[in-house]
Amino acid sequence: MSGETLSDTAYHRIKSDISEGRIAAESVLSERGLAEELGISRTPLRTALSQLESEGVIDRLKNGVILVRSVTVEQLFEIVTLRQQLESAAAARAAGFPIPPELSDLRSEMQRFVEGSETAFDAFWEVDERFHMAVARAARLSLLPELLAEQRAIARRCTLTRTYDSFTDQAREHVEIIDAIGAGDGEAARAAMWRHFDHVRDRFLQTFSGA
Template sequence: MDASVTADRSLADETYRSLLDEILSAQLAGGAVVQERRLAVRLGVSRSPMRDALGRLEGQGLLVRNAKGVLTVKVITLADYLNSIAMRLLVEPSAAAQACSTISTETIDALYGMANAIEADPDPYPAVIWAFDDALHNGIAAASGNPFMADTIVQMRRYTTIFERQRKLAQRKPGLADHQGILRALSERDADAARAAMALHLERVRQNVLATY
């Protein structure tokens, strides 16, 4: 592949990741109008990689066209959130069970280290909590060995993440005990326990959100 084409592809990927992070962290809030030129200037890229990145995000449903055809950040509704959690409940417990036989001891130890650091900190930064949550759930998805299952989990988690962060629903240490239970099951290579722990965690998340409405 031509070096210039490779560089363009890399820049488009980097732009995509930057915008995705801003959407997931609610820096680009639901309903916000996406102005291609302004975003390109702010991120210091040309309009070509910006257009490519926006097209990918629109294809993934994170950007949508309003009634006037203007590109905006998708507003994640409570119904979207609950439907995403329902899908995760169908898939993620099975992923946790399958990951028991494949996830590395090093990965489990690293996740334990992150969890222990959060537990020891009386007021951890939200970014640290989210990083651990992403590492745990995405790590399990990848370790499931099923790329279709992993892709579904990643896509559904994007919707639940946006909803929770935009509405600041996270507690100081959300789901930490549940996450530790999942880690114990993974470290013991107990598939049934991992399946049950993940299902319990997701159901508690669902109930906690419903309690705020």
């Protein structure tokens, strides 16, 4: 990324590795190992680690050990509840404006999953992120995408999010939301997004309980 410092690059690389599961929760990190892997000195690395610590991604224990923090199921459900409130309101608001081309394009993409197109978790996560960000932008809420990105990054660190291997239901719910927004029906869009997060919560509970 143009203009990035060594500490910026290290920060983004380590955070991405943690968010995407390449570095597992509760892992112990070695400054020496990270510095060698990233090809940088300890000074910019420590700046990156300080930023990750301030964000609650890692902990530096009293003995100096650096530990990757886990995200609990309770925290995950709190994020679901927060996003349900914010994104339901955003969907209703988005229905008051002309539907943007990116949401129409995403509908076609989601329909392929509804019809049985298979994908891996990381690939669907990227499409899912584009969908939720597109709804926020369609609502013309400039601060919401950044808030969602932050909450999604935390949620992705919870191992419970990586237990899915089928995304048909989620894609179908996304299509319903897009259709309601496209129809200009704010209440239907709000209700469809609210149901979507109810189902997200239910799917997590079923996975957690082993059902």
